[in-house]
Amino acid sequence: MSRPTVHDIAKEAGVSLATVDRVLNARPGVREKTITKVQEAVARLGYVRDTYAANLARQRQYRFVFVLPDGPGQFAQSLRSALHEAYASQIADRTVIRTVRVPIGDPHAIVRTLQGVHADGLDGIALMVPETPQVRDAIARLKDAGVAVVTLVSDLPNSRRDFFVGINNSAAGRAAGSLMGRFVGGRGEILVVTNSLRSRDSVERRFGFDEVMARDFPSVSVLPSVEAHDDPLRMARIVTEVIARRKALVGVYSMGSGNLTLLEALRGNRRSGRLVVIAHELTAATRQALIDDEIDAVIAQNVGHLIRSAIRVLRSLCDDLPIYEAQERLRIEVVLKENLP
Amino acid sequence: MSRPTVHDIAKEAGVSLATVDRVLNARPGVREKTITKVQEAVARLGYVRDTYAANLARQRQYRFVFVLPDGPGQFAQSLRSALHEAYASQIADRTVIRTVRVPIGDPHAIVRTLQGVHADGLDGIALMVPETPQVRDAIARLKDAGVAVVTLVSDLPNSRRDFFVGINNSAAGRAAGSLMGRFVGGRGEILVVTNSLRSRDSVERRFGFDEVMARDFPSVSVLPSVEAHDDPLRMARIVTEVIARRKALVGVYSMGSGNLTLLEALRGNRRSGRLVVIAHELTAATRQALIDDEIDAVIAQNVGHLIRSAIRVLRSLCDDLPIYEAQERLRIEVVLKENLP
DNA sequence: TTGTAAGCGTTATCAG
DNA sequence: CTGATAACGCTTACAA
Numbered sequence: 257m258s259r260p261t262v263h264d265i266a267k268e269a270g271v272s273l274a275t276v277d278r279v280l281n282a283r284p285g286v287r288e289k290t291i292t293k294v295q296e297a298v299a300r301l302g303y304v305r306d307t308y309a310a311n312l313a314r315q316r317q318y319r320f321v322f323v324l325p326d327g328p329g330q331f332a333q334s335l336r337s338a339l340h341e342a343y344a345s346q347i348a349d350r351t352v353i354r355t356v357r358v359p360i361g362d363p364h365a366i367v368r369t370l371q372g373v374h375a376d377g378l379d380g381i382a383l384m385v386p387e388t389p390q391v392r393d394a395i396a397r398l399k400d401a402g403v404a405v406v407t408l409v410s411d412l413p414n415s416r417r418d419f420f421v422g423i424n425n426s427a428a429g430r431a432a433g434s435l436m437g438r439f440v441g442g443r444g445e446i447l448v449v450t451n452s453l454r455s456r457d458s459v460e461r462r463f464g465f466d467e468v469m470a471r472d473f474p475s476v477s478v479l480p481s482v483e484a485h486d487d488p489l490r491m492a493r494i495v496t497e498v499i500a501r502r503k504a505l506v507g508v509y510s511m512g513s514g515n516l517t518l519l520e521a522l523r524g525n526r527r528s529g530r531l532v533v534i535a536h537e538l539t540a541a542t543r544q545a546l547i548d549d550e551i552d553a554v555i556a557q558n559v560g561h562l563i564r565s566a567i568r569v570l571r572s573l574c575d576d577l578p579i580y581e582a583q584e585r586l587r588i589e590v591v592l593k594e595n596l597p
Numbered sequence: 598m599s600r601p602t603v604h605d606i607a608k609e610a611g612v613s614l615a616t617v618d619r620v621l622n623a624r625p626g627v628r629e630k631t632i633t634k635v636q637e638a639v640a641r642l643g644y645v646r647d648t649y650a651a652n653l654a655r656q657r658q659y660r661f662v663f664v665l666p667d668g669p670g671q672f673a674q675s676l677r678s679a680l681h682e683a684y685a686s687q688i689a690d691r692t693v694i695r696t697v698r699v700p701i702g703d704p705h706a707i708v709r710t711l712q713g714v715h716a717d718g719l720d721g722i723a724l725m726v727p728e729t730p731q732v733r734d735a736i737a738r739l740k741d742a743g744v745a746v747v748t749l750v751s752d753l754p755n756s757r758r759d760f761f762v763g764i765n766n767s768a769a770g771r772a773a774g775s776l777m778g779r780f781v782g783g784r785g786e787i788l789v790v791t792n793s794l795r796s797r798d799s800v801e802r803r804f805g806f807d808e809v810m811a812r813d814f815p816s817v818s819v820l821p822s823v824e825a826h827d828d829p830l831r832m833a834r835i836v837t838e839v840i841a842r843r844k845a846l847v848g849v850y851s852m853g854s855g856n857l858t859l860l861e862a863l864r865g866n867r868r869s870g871r872l873v874v875i876a877h878e879l880t881a882a883t884r885q886a887l888i889d890d891e892i893d894a895v896i897a898q899n900v901g902h903l904i905r906s907a908i909r910v911l912r913s914l915c916d917d918l919p920i921y922e923a924q925e926r927l928r929i930e931v932v933l934k935e936n937l938p
Numbered sequence: 939t940t941g942t943a944a945g946c947g948t949t950a951t952c953a954g
Numbered sequence: 955c956t957g958a959t960a961a962c963g964c965t966t967a968c969a970a
Contacts, residue, residue: 308649309963590931650947
């Protein structure tokens, strides 16, 4: 009635526990014939390994570091809290995680941090930082030291990172574009705002957005990106100006952080009620804006999944286990007022 | 460096392992003074129980049954395969799960099945079945026998089930309505098709859909639901007829199973290319239809989550543990061609 | 190439 | 009331 154990299959195959273990974990030093004997017993009894017990016996300790952007951005904040949540739950069993916050705008500080964590021995690192040559070098040094490296949210494809955990940002941009095109009815001008085009995710989103607009909505014209560079006043000034000047404006696409600022700027404008607004990331601000009909749709990624996925991937990397790609592929969520979680 | 164990806290408190265990698990038979001594040691060392080891020693076995619709429906099929996947993974540790397939159209067979599984002692049951008085009675009998009961996908709120795992179907209908209203541009007629209005999920979706249409898109009129009752020919005939007759038709909302049949019927119609089509559940059929631009949007729920959630909830129910509602709340996914997972 | 025996951190069953 | 001690299912030296 109860599930078969290694003992059962040892008995069934007529071998010892150790041999069963060797076969199950594909360790060397077992005769071909014995291997098949064990595998047959496994198949016959329908044995499934008890991960709990295995991890217990293995006594493995994983030491990970998460490097996340410092600063007031709500998305980064939600990432940090998701990390805390994961840490308190089972997913982080046998795992110690240290969070390091870096000023996203200061490449030097980032590199210094990366070299700092390099000092003490650690097994893996997950990072969400902008792409610079110095960062790529720092990653290379971590890899040389045998540390598993995953990028988070925004990829660094030209670095030696092992894996990227995050959504396909071009696809996210395309989804935003598709909704925008349909919502505005296929014509007019779209304002695109972002905090900075230095981070790869923004660039990719813009690319995907433009692709869909050009192909499926040729009568819509997308204006050049406006970068806020963490300067609320600058953002407010430009948005106000564009709304006043471009009479054909029908929508605003906010590609990255700085939604709070954008919303603030929009509120001051009477015409803004008729604009279709699409933004990224579900935060307290965008959630409220959806409810208040100030934003029409949000393209989001589940930060809980993001963090758990990063932890799982780092572990697999450490153990040289295959990564279950299907499970780690993050979904691009489309959130309307009606399906707010 | 590594996490403190019961041994460490026994030493720290100057008591034995058994006493520590008694305190940790709030078992009786320990002097008040000893309790505080242990608790102080726990606090001092920052002890956290290792769930893996605890479960191992506890030797708990959960015996669950999943009652799922039989038949060719692709959604039910994907549910069954998600169950298989979960069974092979960690989530189902210390759990034996039996799947029972019932003909969804035969209330008698369903009740017979429910009584059948009742016979052997089991800890929990998850079911996706239509609502009938007999089913409600069968659930009551299961509850009397001390079995944990959760409903899946379609709720039975008037039964004695312990918990519902699935999306809020009215909200899903509202999301569909919101997209439909915007995609068709706010005017015209909408055809609504479903397999049967006997299942509660369909009714709730229709309700939500109508609510949004009436409130936000008053110029759109929604036609009465057409029920296919698993009869492809009937579906084809009605759809063809409606398309031919109603010149103002701009969209089709498919509320439940039978997407394959609907798509088949639509393909035969020249006008159908201009119709906005919104359907439920991501299956091979709807996925391909999204790619081929035959469907504009799919409202879905993640079947993997659904199954895992049901297992977690059943376990908590068995152990009289609180259910972490936030985690078990399933998201309503909006899937466009662009964000297909 | 295979087997034996000692753990991993927790719980459970006995005696004291 | 409290304390040894043996499990649980799996891994891993070390021995044969």
